[in-house]
Amino acid sequence: MKQILTTLFTLILFVSTTCGQTKEENETIQQITTYLSELEKVGFNGSVLVELNGKQVISEGYGFSDKERQLKNSSTTIFDIGSITKQFTAAAVLKLEMQGKLSTDDKLSKFFENIPKDKEIITIHDLLRHQSGLISNVGKDFEKISKEEFLNKVLSSELRFEVGTSFSYSNIGYSLLAMIIEKVSGQTYETYLYENLWKPAQMKLTGYSRPEFDRDLIAVGYYKDDRIWGKPTDKEWDKTAPYWHMRGNGGILSTTEDLYKWHKALTGDLILSNEAKNKLYQPKIRAEEDYSAIYAYGWDVSETNRNTTRVWHNGTNNFLYADFLRYIDEGTTLIMLSNKSHSNFDELNQEISQIIFNPKYIPVIPVADNEINRNFTNYIIGAIQEFGLEKANEEYQKKANSQSLLEFMMRNEGLNNLYNSKPDIAMQIFQMNVFVHPNVAKALQALGEGYMETGKKELALKFFNKSLSINPDNPFANKMIKRLEE
DSSP: OHHHHHHHHHHHHHHHHHTTOOHHHHHHHHHHHHHHHHHHHTTOOEEEEEEETTEEEEEEEESEEETTTTEEOOTTOBEEOGGGHHHHHHHHHHHHHHTTSOOTTOBGGGTSSSOOGGGTTOBHHHHHTTOSOOOSOSSOTTOOOOHHHHHHHHHHSOOSSSTTSSOOOOHHHHHHHHHHHHHHHSSOHHHHHIIIIITTTTOOSOBSSSSOOOGGGBOOEEOTTSOEEEOGGGSOOBTTBOOTTTTTTSOOEEOHHHHHHHHHHHHTTSSSOHHHHHHHHSOOOOTTSOTTOOBOSSSEEEEOTTSOEEEEEEEEOSSSEEEEEEETTTTEEEEEEESSOOTTTTTHHHHHHHHHHOTTOOOOOOOOOOHHHHHHHHHHHHHHHHHOHHHHHHHHHHHTTTOOOOHHHHHHHHHHHHTTTOHHHHHHHHHHHHHHOTTOHHHHHHHHHHHHHTTOHHHHHHHHHHHHHHOTTOHHHHHHHHHHHO
8 A cells, every 4th residue: 555655646646736837847847857856866956946937846955055964965065156156246336326316427526535536437237247446356255355355456456448348257356346335324234135135035045144044055165186175154253254355256155946946036026126137237338448358237148049148147255166057038047056166067057058058959968087097197188298299199099998187177177288388288188089079069169269379260269169169158158259260
């Protein structure tokens, strides 16, 4: 009888999860599920949520949130979302503008005293789009830096370029925005976000310290070799939040489920008006600004090859990784939060998007990053450097059946050589990488980059186009192709 009830329950569960979905949707969901299960086998740790055609179809955890205590990741595991924090800061600024309390055209001098002359014309708009010319960082993430010390370092720093004329990612620009939010609202940064963004969106597990997080739900961060980095809440904070050089630009904690609630809130007018959302995704650009930059307000926005809008941001501290990818015209959203940042899995959402939008696509399962494969990869790189590509290929063929080359290690070493005046070595590493990984978009892209840097335009175009054929939503490859065709 127990077996019959179990079978019946399983059948009901299957019917309930597939009801209302087409055969094609079910096949896509199954392919994604299989892909994620295979990734877990080679070391993926994290939580993934998938929305397909406006419906949440997957929300699962993979691997461990705390390996030592054998706690599994789940849809309610809490992760540090890194720079995804910036979209909340941007939305809060636009909310304050809706409330008539500031304008994105306001200058820094309206909110801070003794602004140096070269920074007087920096506007909120410039900070939001990373076009202020300010340096990227002040100090390390959890370094103890007072608010006054932080401001002094920022304001006394030399601008990278004239305000508004170029693009350079600046974390501290978003920290200044968080300060402005506090000055204008009269509330702490976190309190304003909670009352105006998270509470209306029913996000109960998002913040720095405002929710009394269940510590068992907070994921432990791990190094690539599985050594423990720890929980972000165990690091040194300024009482209830990170110090100001990280506040507003990173470090917020959340879950895949809460971020999905945020996505849903942004699809309507619950939090931001249509006018505000237009600015969020497509801010008005002044004549002197860099038109090639695709960064909007807290989001990276680009057009797909389907003439739809791709809205994306990621975040990492090199131990925890977050990726939030939204195709806002197509009802598709992909959220991945991981407690073990690794190049093998950082493209997970892009791979899933390929499964969704390209029915013939076969996702790439990376080889396991273990000591054997790392040693083999380093051995082949060393062989290229000492003996050349032909000899290295012979050595590879001898052991290819029992050992594997790690694509990301080959690519990173190639780029390191390319930009350290060793182009010949770099090109051989890139060529070997593509020979072994012919269907990996980033391997092809790196080879294209190598050809571009060494002046071989036609070959650069060839491999950028090959990369783009595998991942059509690759903004970098698109940008390089346009540059080469000019």
